[in-house]
Amino acid sequence: MSVHIAAQIKRVGRTLTANRAFLECITGVWLLTAATHHYIMAPASVLSQVATDLHITSGVAVWLVSAVPASWAVTNFALGVWIDRLGDYRMIALGVGTVILTGVWSWWAARQGVFSSLLGSRLVAGVAVGVIWTASVNLIGGAVSDINRATAIGVFITSAPAGFALGQLSTPVIASWIGWPASFLVMSGAAGLAFALITDSVRHLAIDPTTNTASMRANFTAVLQHRAVWYGCAMAFAAYSYYLFMNSWMPTYLGQRFALSAALSGGLAAVFPAMGVLSRVGSGLISDRLLGQRRVPVLQAAFLISLPLIVLIAWTRWLALIVTALIVAGFVIQLTFGVVYSYVREVVEADITGTALAFLTTAGISGAFSAPVITGALIEWTGAYLPAFTYAAVLTAIGLLLSWVAPESPHSMN
Known part of the structure; x- marks a missing residue:
């Protein structure tokens, strides 16, 4: 005893x-x-x-x-x-x-x-x-x-x-x-x-x-043969593009459209990224506890709700409605970040997870880097914000489409 x-x-x-x-x-x-x-x-x-x-x-x-x-x-x-x-x-x-x-x-x-x-x-x-x-x-x-x-x-x-x-x-x-x-x-x-x-x-x-001693080419081939990695990278590119477009251009957009001071427009736009502290944790909890480690439904919900919100922000003339939409959009688009890393890590073998995550972060950061530059060029070229919002909306629609056909994580309990 x-x-x-x-x-x-x-x-x-x-x-x-x-x-x-x-x-x-x-x-x-x-x-x-x-x-x-x-x-x-x-x-x-x-x-x-x-x-x-x-x-x-x-x-x-x-x-x-x-x-x-x-x-x-x-x-x-x-x-x-x-x-x-x-x-x-x-x-x-x-x-x-x-x-x-x-x-x-x-x-x-x-x-x-x-x-x-x-x-x-x-x-x-x-x-x-x-x-x-x-x-x-x-x-x-x-x-x-x-x-x-x-x-x-x-x-x-x-x-x-x-x-x-x-x-x-x-x-x-x-x-x-x-x-x-x-x-x-x-x-x-x-x-x-x-x-x-x-x-x-x-x-x-x-x-x-x-234990991985394979060549770079072998690791790349092993990762890229998993179609879920491609889906995850594409969805990360779309989500990060949306996120950085809103972060980089909303202060200027609000300031110009509503004649706000830089301090006020920046403060109002800051609610968008701030929601990530809640949603990035919340998405993981929802996926783990309520959905039995299913990742795809969270991604679907994030893109599905984000798409009409960016259309609303682009078209409405009511400042209060835009700020409300920014709060909700900031929360839902960052739901993707809480689960997409787990999703890609789980669909590959244990000895190549680092390579898989590297591809994912490259895709996401590429979206984060390119979106402000591309939308900035569209704004400068056309003299209007609508084409920039359209670019972000199209990528969000692509993310939504991909989320509906992407395979579920093999670690899912359902």
């Missing part, structure tokens, strides 16, 4: 240790990715000051914001293979070392007023930011059971809108205090602290060892 009791006590102890380790791990990767997203958005809120200090136009300065997702999108699909080979923790370690150095490099280049060096630092940082994001999603997804995977990933990816918001809010304060270049050091300091938490936690987590 005493032996049995002792065994139970040890089992409970191991469970508590594992739970604490997972909590520490998700806290660490959340803080790390929030810091990197803070870095992405930091120049946006002080763009005119950046342009003045660097002696460039605002149109050129905005590339400092676009540089990070651009290099992320171009390189991430290939680096997923190395996540599968070296393991999530090792790739996160390499990414952290890189972002610490590039954060300091960005600060130095900004202090010296050298635009080309600052742009180069952010391009290099984008590669590491993408690696950290993909490896972190894979690490969290592999450290929990199927029944909790979407919920855990949903909690983790709230770090992105939180980091964006912190970047927008804190950079003007930092700029008025010690100068805007210091905002880049936030990533370096927070990355070091976060990595210490991750390092301590992984020693107590049950993580399968990496």
